[in-house]
Amino acid sequence: MADGPVAEVLLRRLEAADGGLDSAELATELGVEHQTVVGAVKSLQALGQIIETELRSTKRWELTAEGEEIAQEGSHEARVFRSIPPEGLPQSELMRLPSGKVGFSKAMSNKWIRVDKSAADGPRVFRVVDSVEDEVQRRLQLVRGGQAEKLGEKERSELRKRKLLTEATLKTYWVSKGSAFSTSISKQETELSPEMISSGSWRDRPFKPYNFSAHGVLPDSGHLHPLLKVRSQFRQIFLEMGFTEMPTDNYIESSFWNFDALFQPQQHPARDQHDTFFLRDPAQAQQLPMDYVHRVKRTHSQGGYGSQGYKYTWKLDEARKNLLRTHTTAASARALYRLAQKKPFTPAKYFSIDRVFRNETLDATHLAEFHQIEGVVADHGLTLGHLMGVLREFFTKLGITQLRFKPAYNPYTEPSMEIFSYHQGLKKWVEVGNSGIFRPEMLLPMGLPENVSVIAWGLSLER
Known part of the structure; x- marks a missing residue:
């Protein structure tokens, strides 16, 4: 959805809203990226006093790339546990698995597996329990579902330590009606032409306010060669x-x-x-x-x-x-x-x-x-x-x-x-x-x- 249609939808929603709208909530409702809504907000800001905005910052928990993978596939230790058959698995073969090195130590500390070093073909890994509950995957799925508040501080700290969870700052806009609010968007003129002056049409056209403090385009000029500059x-x-x-x-x-x-x-x-x-x-x-x-x-x-x-x-x-x-x-x-x-x-x-x-x-x-x-x-x-x-x-x-x-x-x-x-x-x-x-x-x-x-x-x- 382009900025134009999003801006029109935003104005219609704002007309019916009591007080104002949150840009992040609107993005979720429309099924678009938050940045698309932000672009629409900024385009409306450029039209004058149609809307008023307030920038807000909120903290939220997000999964890292590895956290997303574990939420989908399961934790490394759970994958290691599932890869061990009833007759056991040579430790050397287990270590060659994608999750072997990380999952082995975690599964050992959880007492899900044990190592028999007296096996004839070298150290062999066996299951200690029949089944396990993958708490790491469950917690990450809660975060992905927007329920991070259900986790305790200790649980979040453990996930952060494993680099599966990160705290991000989300900047959103609170949008409310401006003094010149309207649901129709008319293009503002940026240049006053001789034709407008002669016909008098400039009287009925909206003009974009001039920013006299803005810097003009820098003129083309020569620059010192880097060697001469040094x-x-x-x-x-x-x-x-x-x-x-x-x-x-x-x-x-x-x-x-x-x-x-x-x-x-x-x-x-x-x-x-x-x-x-x-x-x-x-x-x-x-x-x-x-x-x-x-x-x-x-x-x-x-x-x-x-x-x-x-x-x-x-x-x-x-x-x-x-x-x-x-x-x-x-x-x-x-x-x-x-x-x-x-x-x-x-x-x-x-x-x-x-x-x-x-x-x-x-x-x-x-x-x-x-x-x-x-x-x-x-x-x-x-x-x-x-x-x-x-x-x-x-x-x-x-x-x-x-x-x-x-x-x-x-x-x-x-x-x-x-x-x-x-x-x-x-x-x-x-x-x-x-x-x-x-x-x-x-x-x-x-x-x-x-x-x-x-x-x-x-x-x-x-x-």
Whole structure:
């Protein structure tokens, strides 16, 4: 029965009723779903003051899916009892029945059956009584028939414990006549047309009240790409923590700033063409801070600042090679070098979120182009404890509270740590970033004071 006919029947019943009607009782009388009557009530509400409604909530008991099955077929224990012939049944065979495992324990506790463990073919189950009364089925049938009040609290509690019965909240409408009650339904106009105005027919037509508080249709507009949206969230977190954004607009970088300034040796595998995109034209960078370059060269080839260096022949031509930057740590090196030139030293906190490029084989977890997030803090006497504290604050703002740190190796940080977070969906610990304290071999050639430490961390935006 459609909402229209149900609405008409509702109005006729309401005209004859003394006081009002209950939507659930009307649904039962008409033999329709309660939701159908609710739809008719709401359609009449939209027509103005034809009816008045009061929303009511009542508690009632309902059978679960398993409860419905037991009300129809009998309880598990009764089915187990009926399946045992007079000569008994092997316990192993009984357990293979659909109701075997649940019904066996219940039937045993009811003392309907017994187990003979001395039988030649293994434990055998026999009936103890000739017949049983299936009280569980009887109680569930009472509930299904709308007589749940005949059950005691203890009986209902037992059925709920077995997940056969549940208490549901039924929301119904008490419907009464409105100030403009009528048994005839006339369609309300929703638009005032020029024809209505010119003919004057609008005077005789009912109009649906305008809701001036309703929101209009949202205009079509662009939206931030999900990656850009997350990027802006990360940026806001850094700004809240007092960080300053580093300039990162130089996608093309020299090998010097990308590798050498970070104390990464020229024979390192990451500098191979299989991992890095090198430029053909222009192939080499022409402008480098040569005083700083010579200090870096000496640190690599001879050592210094308490380090033995790498003991190899450092080549300027290798450092001049242009490439697509493999990490934004190159931008961090530039920012720290600029900071070192300012006297006296001033503590600083920098961050960057920008593209990096790797000569990777593309798969589900590797991209040739992705975004790296990096945070850097430079101050006197920073330790690994400070780094852990900053990381916990940073990731807590992201909603990540379960963190673990694992020792790792990086060419330009010592000590170094991998950052792991517990993933609730995967139910395991997953790596979310890398971190460490920049080595003196990287910082001192820049001109930073010896008692200044720099802690840093990075992660992939896509991950």
